[in-house]
Amino acid sequence: MRMIDPILMEFDRECSTTRKVLERVDDAHLDFRPHEKSMTMRHLAYHLATLPHWIGDALLADGFDLAARKPPSPPATAAEIVQTFGAAVTRAKEAMAQLDDAKAMGDWSLRKGATSLLTLPRIALVRTILLNHSIHHRGQLTVYLRIAGIPVPPIYGPTADENPFG
Numbered sequence: 001m002r003m004i005d006p007i008l009m010e011f012d013r014e015c016s017t018t019r020k021v022l023e024r025v026d027d028a029h030l031d032f033r034p035h036e037k038s039m040t041m042r043h044l045a046y047h048l049a050t051l052p053h054w055i056g057d058a059l060l061a062d063g064f065d066l067a068a069r070k071p072p073s074p075p076a077t078a079a080e081i082v083q084t085f086g087a088a089v090t091r092a093k094e095a096m097a098q099l100d101d102a103k104a105m106g107d108w109s110l111r112k113g114a115t116s117l118l119t120l121p122r123i124a125l126v127r128t129i130l131l132n133h134s135i136h137h138r139g140q141l142t143v144y145l146r147i148a149g150i151p152v153p154p155i156y157g158p159t160a161d162e163n164p165f166g
Helices: 005-024 041-058 078-097 122-148
Strands: 063-065 107-112 115-121
Touching: 005 041, 005 078, 005 122, 041 078, 041 122, 107 122, 115 122
Parallel strands: 063 107
Antiparallel strands: 107 115
16 A cells, blocks of 8 residues: 555545535625635635645645746636536546655655745645645635534534534
């Protein structure tokens, strides 16, 4: 078994849950923001939906330069965000499928122009950004849903909206 395989299994489970959360976002609330410093629901959901694609594109390279980043505009509808997520998951899995143990342990760097911000093994990039960072933003999105009055789906157990135990 490759080192990446258990992470791929975890990624599959987390993606199922993330999809459920993204499917709760509706067009009527895309411009909702809980605070003036917060992203809109559209931007947060789109960021969450595109993280796997970004990893898929960046993982096999030696790094990524934030200065060269040109983020696309978020889609107009909530359904497009969910579709974007599906394609992004496919892209991340394709990239992870190409990681043998040596490549997984190879260094990857995040830069901003000539400044190095972070260097870590690719497998740590997958853990830190693809899983942990995504889970963090998924949690933020559930708060947005709650405040907007949209039922929150079960994540790691029942929610106040969907509790089979009463």
